[in-house]
């Protein structure tokens with residue numbers, strides 16, 4: 475594996491100067507500036523803390539998968555929440571003065587340094603002692619009773635330990651009314667994944683990408699939603715992986731990305747997607763069926779695997795044979811590149827294959843995952859067997 479591969483570079487302009495793209499190093503400087511009065515503390519959080527940004531599981535600036543720095547702008551943006559100083563609580567004595575502030579301006583006021591209370595009819599909050607605050611909460615909780623108590627937690631900015639303690643407290647109080655924003659975000663995709671794959675979460679890890687020959691993204695903007703994925707994709711490409719993207723929108727971040735923790739990519743950028751399949755909105759189901767139809771027609775299927783591991787495949791094959799290309803196109807099938815050009819990429823002796831159904835709010839994607847045909851189940855099982863080979 476050579477260190478430099480100019481054919482994969484996004485361009486020769488260092489750091490993509492002048493292009494519309496994330497500016498990671500500017501972000502790092504901005505974070506340093508924002509935290510300038512608490513730099514040792516900020517460094518200690520980054521270097522020794524766990525990340526409260528997402529669930530990838532980092533310890534300090536390392537993860538358990540790859541060597542090198544693990545850090546993304548999500549974590550940098552959250553850093554200020556941990557280092558900000560106490561707000562001037564006099565600002566809370568009359569809330570009418572804060573009405574014109576937006577969310578960011580309100581957050582920038584600072585941290586709440588002690589418990590405060592506002593009674594109905596009062597213009598603002600007044601300081602109370604911790605004992606008073608705890609007594610008040612306890613008295614209200616007792617009066618409401620377990621059936622009328624619920625815990626709701628945000629999905630970002632707190633760590634796994636906070637979730638753990640919250641559910642312990644909820645049980646201690648006798649309620650099982652515990653919910654969080656992550657559950658609400660992912661409820662549609664978990665239902666669809668369960669129906670299609672039998673599991674409520676992804677069946678592979680990012681690590682599986684490194685060593686895959688083919689990675690297919692449907693409806694995903696992975697570099698934007700989770701920037702660290704690009705580092706895994708970079709190393710996957712170094713090992714020869716091809717990346718295909720099926721999306722109604724040509725995501726710029728999947729086209730090319732400047733990965734700050736990889737020197738070559740930080741300077742010259744990396745072309746990520748090898749091919750885009752530009753479908754119409756809602757056309758992903760038709761697209762997948764078109765891929766299967768082409769594979770059936772052109773003999774790109776692993777018949778031995780189908781024989782060993784699938785049920786009802788003949789039914790699927792009959793459906794794909796019966797449906798015409800015109801009919802598929804009528805179901806808002808692809809524009810531009812057609813699905814017929816995907817099968818040569820996935821047919822034949824491909825030893826490893828990762829199929830990424832990104833959990834997103836994109837309803838058509840969720841529909842695709844919940845499609846009653848055995849397509850997804852077949853793709854997932856096929857992927858699992860190929861990966862294990």
Ligand code: SF4
Pocket residue numbers: 525526527528529530531532544545546547548549700701702
């Ligand atoms: S991807 Fe970003 S937010 Fe998620 S664990 Fe890593 S540094 Fe934290």
